[in-house]
Structure formats: C-alpha cells, structure tokens
Amino acid sequence: MPEGASAIDLVLTADPALIEIVRLSLFVSLCAAGLATLIGVPFGAFLALTRFPGREPVIVVLNALMGLPPVVVGLAVFLLLSRSGPLGELGLLFTPQAMIIAQTVLVTPILAALARQFIEDLWLEYRDEFAALNVGPVQRIITLIWDARFSLVTAWLAGFGRAAAEVGAIIIVGGNIDGFTRTMTTAIALETSKGDLALATGLGIVLISLVVIVNALAWTARRAGERLAG
C-alpha cells in the first residue's frame, strides 16, 4: 500500500493491495469459521446427547477453551508446523493454510461449546416427543441440529467474529508477509507499529464494516428463516 495514503483513498480507488488484504482476511476467517462449524457442531451435538464418565469435566474444559489466548494457539500451531515439528514436512508454516488452521483451533471450541448448550436445551424440550414418535438416534441428531439452526447461526457469528478480529495467532504462523499472508488485522498491527495511525484506523474501520455486513446478512437470513419456520 502507498506510504501515507488514507484508508478512504485506498477504498475509493479500489487499491489492489487493499483488495488482496480484504480478500485474504475474509477467505481465512470464513474458511476457519466453516471448518470449525463442521468439527464443532457435531462434537457439540455428541456432547449434548451422550452420557459418559468424565463428560462434565470435558464440558468445563471446552467452555474454558472459548477463552483460548490466540498467541498460545499461534505458538502451538507454529511448533506443530515448524520445520522440526511433527507436521513440518507439510511446509505449511507462513502460508494462509497455517492461518486457517490456527483460527480453526481458536474458533472450534466456541462453536462446539455453544452448539452443545443450544442442542442440549432443545433436546430437553424434544426428548419426550422423540420417544413418542420413535425417532432413531441419527434422526434425533439431524433434527436437533436443524431445529437449532437459528441459534447456531448466532454461534457461527460469534466464531466468525473471533476469527476476523484475531491477530496474535495468525501473525505468528502467517508471518504477515506482504501480498501473501497479510490480513486486515496484521496490517493494522504493522501500520500502528510504523506510526501510520491514520491508515491503521482506516483499515480498522474497513474491518469493522466488513464484520457488520457479514453479521447483517446472517441476521437477515436468520429472521427470514424464523418468520417461515417459527
């Protein structure tokens, strides 16, 4: 990005570097939120519907993991993907894939913990009807996930928000490489350290605007769905 340029100028001129940063930010965060949904929601449903020794400590740990410090996750993924680490041969360190992995680790506990709570609450409401309708175990899980879908949208938004706002983990595993792994948050951190506060602030406004737009779209979809299904 040109030195000293204001964020408004960059947006109005559709600066290619800015567009690339926005594209990568959305790509990484959406992929991470998507993967976390695929992992977290079924795991949350499993925890909601099964009883086994040690279940409650698992729930406590899962809830605690919602507050995972991003830098710790970044360090752990760095050690995993570094040349001497167990997955070093994959050569993923300092790539967008590494950033997606780190954010997925951060977001999955949020999706799993919230899904567990929503689905368990719904199951308590539905269990008698399920028994009376002789609904099988797999169909129960599918029904609960489907019927909790509006609440799960909120959980997904919480996860996406966490991913989009995160900087500590991705700066460690992505390296903030210009044109390759630089995202909105890492760019803001860099511009702030360089003293270009106007540009950093402008980028922050762009980031917040994007998060608001994604939330507004999801909220609109949720409201429309609720009107149709109740």
Next chain:
Amino acid sequence: MRAPDSDLPIVLDGVTVQAGAVTILDRLSLRLEAGAPTVLVGPNGSGKTTLLRVAMGLLRPTGGRVIWGGREQVPPVRRAFVFQRPVMLRRSAMGNVRYALATAGVARAERAARVADLLNRVGLADRADRPARRLSGGEQQRLAIARALARSPAVLFLDEPTASLDPAATKAIEDLVGTIAASRVKIVMATHDLGSARRLVGNVVLMHRGRVIEAGPAATFFTSPQTDEARRFIAGELLV
C-alpha cells in the same frame, strides 16, 4: 397390513413405579381392551400421566410388567401419545405432520396427500403453512393429534388434552377425539375434568395415590359409584 389392534389388549400387571422414596404407581393392575375409550380420572398426583407413559412404553416400571397384545417387548410403532403440553417442532404445521409421517416410515411419495388429509381431519388445512409455534394452544393440541395420527396408531394416549383450553377449543378437541374413537382407534385419555369424562362416553378409571380405586362404564360410574372415594370425587370433594 397389520391388524389395527395388534397392541391390544394392554395389560398392566402389578405395575409399580418409584421415584426415589416416592411411589407413583403402586402395584397397579389394569387391562385396556379394544373398543370404547378409557378415561383416567383422579386428582393431581394420582399417577394418571405415569400410567399413560408406562402403557405407551415411554417409562419402564420399577416393578410388575406390561404386556401389549400378548407380548412384553413391543416397540411403540402402533401407539401414539399426545402430551399435555405438546412440543411443536420448529417448522410449519405441515412440516410437523410430514416429520411424523417420515418417522413412521411412510413413503415420501405418499406424504403430501397424507399431510393434507390429516390437517383436514383436525381442521387445520388453512393453517398448513403457519409456523407451528405460532398456532394457538387449541390449534397446537390439534396439530399434535394430527402428528400422532400420522403413525396410524391402534392406541392413542392423550394426557389432559383439554387442560388450559377455553370451551370452544375444548369442544373442538373432544369432537375430534370422538371421531377418532369412532374410527376404531383405542383412546386412553387422562383428565381431571369430569365433564370431559362424561361426554366421551367410555370406561372410566378412577385413580388415587397410584392405585385404581374404581373402574367401569361411564354410565355406571357416574350414576352408581361403588366406592366412597368415587362418590366423593364425583361430588366434587377433594381427595387428598
């Protein structure tokens, strides 16, 4: 095609249900035959709902046994249950009935016609697309009955289906239950409304403290009760 009354008679033989130190059903024996409706009456806490759940197979007794059509292990395929406060799935009225048909194994091609028929039968054809949770209490109860009928049950258990409903909604439910009973579905209904028990015209079972106090045809029960508890209950006295 299975016989419509394959789960009948339902025999409860010395059934006991305990929850901790509390005895909810106390060595209760009862035979539910095909034919006229059976109405369970009695004060709150007398064990009516628990008896329905045991007879449906939703609750395993802690003592005694339950026999459905001569067998002890019968999945609740031909039995259906409508709860006092039925839970509406988060979908339309039509979607709720379609779901029940799917869980009952009805072929996909047949479902649309069956949904229309069942909604029409319970008087909700014009509410098909409405979210089920936005229906009134009486409409939700009728939808729950439609969902239960989707299973083509031989026995339909109804737990206080008219509780908290206004007279118009109560009449709609009672008319519907009468129609279902006339179609050879065995009705077993719990109620604390003696008026409902009279109007349904079937067999009445008076319960108190987890036991059957008196049972017999409604006409006999209401005109010449055999026990002091039944006389007091019919007179409106409180059984405690």
